[in-house]
Amino acid sequence: MIGAQKEELIIKIILWIVSLISVSSFFVIFLYMFINGSRVISLEFLTTAPNPIFWTGGIFPQIIGSLYLVALCTVIAAPLGILTAIYLSEYAVDNLITKIARFFIVTLAGIPTIVIGLFGLAFLAYRLNLGISLFSAGVALSFLTIPWTITVSEEAMRAVPKEYREAALALGATRWQTTWHIVLKTAAPWIMTGILLGIGKALGETTIPLMCGGSGLETFIPRSLFEPVGSLPVYTFIFATQGNVSSAYDRAFGGSLVLILMFLLISVSSLIIRNRYQKKMRT
């Protein structure tokens, strides 16, 4: 079977090369952003407002704006997502409504963000007169994150073995007591990672805050829910496409790097949560 062994060797080499390509794409992007971005990152850059005319200044209002947006979006999406997930995994009997709900969750997860942005602009900002503001962008972003929270939370709850529920019910626990004490408490870490995934998606989203959140170059922090809000991705977009001087590109790199670092923070913390609780689920 010499032929087979030779084939095996060739395939192995090809697979090694291809995997290195796909992995290197991440490192190349990260290093490129890190090298260019770290030049401009300084305390002053992180704590001052941008000056869009001369493409200088810092990104403080944008960082805070992004955090406001993500906070508002999570406050809406997390409860709704978890409630839906609990209903679907614990209470739902397979009737028409649950089938429709599942179908809509799949479609909601797939909706392109430009469609949500357009809807946010036309319905929330114009029709409901909420205006281009933190509120409309926050609500529109929550549409983006709800399906992710639902899917991950439901998966986490379904992973809790059926025997635990039966044991609790056999002790005379009500369905809600079983869900709360057994299912939710055991699946909590994974639900937490689901919410973090949603936060990551909302943080990295550009189209929705661009369309219904504000100009992205706000030099102030929104003082009420209905004031426009600058956000880090939109800032990076405008500085990247419209700034032609080197200081603009530097700030766009700075913005991208801060965004990636926020991302690493979220992904790493969700990995830590998942590993730390891995043992607890061992049955």
Added chain:
Amino acid sequence: MSWSSLQKTFFALILLAILVLGVHNTWTMSNLTSTVYTMQSTIDNLNSMLGNYTQRLEGYLTIAGSTTVLPIIQTCANLFMQENPGVVISVSGGGSGHGISAVSAGYINIGMSSKNLTTEQITDPDPDLQPVAIALDSVAIIVHPTNGFVDDLTLEEVEMIFNGTITDWSHFGGSGEIHVYTREAGSGTLECFEKFFMKHSDITGAASEKTSNGEMKATIASDPAGIGFLSVGYIDETVNPLKIDGVEPTVANIKTGAYKIKRWLFLITKGPPTKIEQAFIDFVLSSQGQEIVEQQGYLPLEWFQ
């Protein structure tokens, strides 16, 4: 027996109705919040009242529209905010069309436009939009600084490049395909460019669309084979403005009329401006405002009074 699913859905529908009503009322709620907001900031201002005798202004303004007018208004807004700490102004671009449609839709306070409302391009201008001219501007043809093939173009040459008749730099002794860039359909700069240059034909479909002066400048500054048009206020060393029929698009030539291309820049409000809007417009028209106009490379009003 537990609730039959019919009862459950019926009950859910009532809840749904309440939800929709609730959502509908949010716009009243949003007015409520803005009043609450203004009340809250007036309380803040009360304690700093003694230090500042002038009638304190507070509230927030959203201004959006033409990227040509944007630099002027952004600088004015920063200065205005320093002088009136109670006021917060959010300035964003989006082009003249965006400014006009947004202010007539009523979700921004002031629209910026570099095209006047009576042109044929706007199908049915909102009757109660009130434009106020604040400065003048012109449009220049720009190429990459290293593009040595062209320095002076006639009107016809410009039209033939932009309508796709001339597609290669070899026509001017260079080489390589000409990369034509244009602006989004709603742009005031595009309208002015078409009025003066594209008298007989339309810009070629192959031209790449850029959505703002800034993006146009950044693209030409990074594409050696590119050619486009730009508001004079934006010109700097990263792009090379071309002479048209021998006349260089400098502020002096525009002032004397040698460089024939000229257009007015407007701030537009829906109906009579409110106290804050009027205060800001007056500030832009004041000597301090007009100085900023000149500083940004535009043409102050009094030069053409």
Added chain:
Amino acid sequence: MVNLEGKGGMKREGQRSLLEKAIEIILFVGALSSIIIVFLIIAYMSLEAYPALNLDFLLGWFWDPKKEMFGIFQIIVSTLYVGVGAILITTAIGVPTAIFLAEFCPRNVRNVIKPSIELLVGIPTIVLGFFGLMVVIPFIRDNFGGWGTSVLAGWMILAIMSLPHVISISEDALRAVPNSYKEAALALGATRWQTVKKVLLPYAKTGILASVLLALGRVMGETMAVTMVIGNPRVAWIPTSILDRAKVLTSTILLDWSYVEIPSMHYHSLFGIGLVLFFIVALIDVTATYMVKRGVIK
């Protein structure tokens, strides 16, 4: 202490089950929320798109707002062209990487590769777009000529974006193959690659195909990174070569949304594009999930 002995102990309903009913209703309404949101989005989009939805919108050849021509057929074709091209690259790189991770990869290497791929999922698309603008476009312009902004640039950026998604799901599909099948083949003296080819891939085929389809849906829905690198000619055309520029559905909306006058036909046709995009992506998602379900049952 609850009175246990009383025979009546079991008779009265007790307020506990009323609480149960209330909780169930709250959860039910919560579950309705996702239906309401999607329904609201579709209903409103259709309401706004209605005036533009006619045949010469869907099949119209030219999209030129200045001349009131709103045909998006060429844009749809370019979107498919860009989307499918990117997915082919992702599959060509992603599936072998998944096979490598599932079968060939030594443990310590895997501990490096797996987390880095998971982090790649996290890269915001704006950063990818900016990377495309600063690196990919000059690279293409210098080496292959042309504008730089091109379908090829779009493919590369979208491939990087959808790579981690395809890799992780394909790897799960490959790992889901029961060990007994694998051992049976290995026991017959098959090499690892033959087991992969003959046993793993046929079994995991539906899973991998579904992940590729899902990635296609995501790629066609992407806006920010694509618009920055795709070139966006004023009038859409079907790209003839991979160095040609193109105009996709999402970039059309992004470029025009800000300046359209509210009641104009252009405004309605943008919503038409949004609706068309929604249905294409929804169709792809549903077929993908259906395939996964059917694949499992088979």
Added chain:
Amino acid sequence: MKQISTKNCTHDDLMVNDAKIDVRKLNVWFGDNHVLKDINLKIREKTVTAIMGPSGCGKTTLIRSINRMNDLINGSRTLGEVYIDGYNIYERNTNVYELRRKIGMVFQKPNPFPKSIYENVAFGPKIHKMARGKELDDIVEKSLKEAALWDEVKDRLHNSAFSLSGGQQQRLCIARALAVKPEIILMDEPCSSLDPTATARIEALLRRLSEKYTVVIVTHNLQQAARVSDFTAFLYMGKLVEYGDTKRVFENPQSELTEKYITGEFG
């Protein structure tokens, strides 16, 4: 062993009216699969009753209909009555939670909660708001002692329940059931996943439990049924074929089917 007068019929009709559990004409369907057909069964208080039969004969379904655990299975339908202390538990507004508290259940595979040993046992009293603080500790200690597990775990109560062996985990589940002061204990093949020594300990525990509680145990292990139970019911294809005193059923089974099963010719 209590001597009960028995009549000579395949279906021993214990002339007893104070039966703790009285099943009358019980029929159970899962979808359209008729699992239990016209079961009549009287179980006396504080005895150990074994329910045996080939797999799929409905013995688990029978035991689960006593504490209405079948209701949780989608598409299940139950007809007939089950009287516990003279109260029909299938009446419309029965407080199911109270019912399940009164009837403890131990499952085939040990399923302690992913919590500490203490939390596992304290879970029942907590949800029924039976005790708090010091009282709760006492209940936990008493239950663990009753389940003969206290000595092995008393100094590591806050370790995870998974740190225990299979037999210990099963006894923890028993302790968990005892903590809510049940009157009946149902056991669904409790020893099928345990090694012989752990099984022996559980069986000894069973004997002691039957002095305070009515125990019903499902098993497919004939020797276990003979060793442990006072009464034995034999189910076949969803029907109760024979029910009576264990010694009598094993020594001279009335129905020919029971004899075949006991001699191991089928099932």
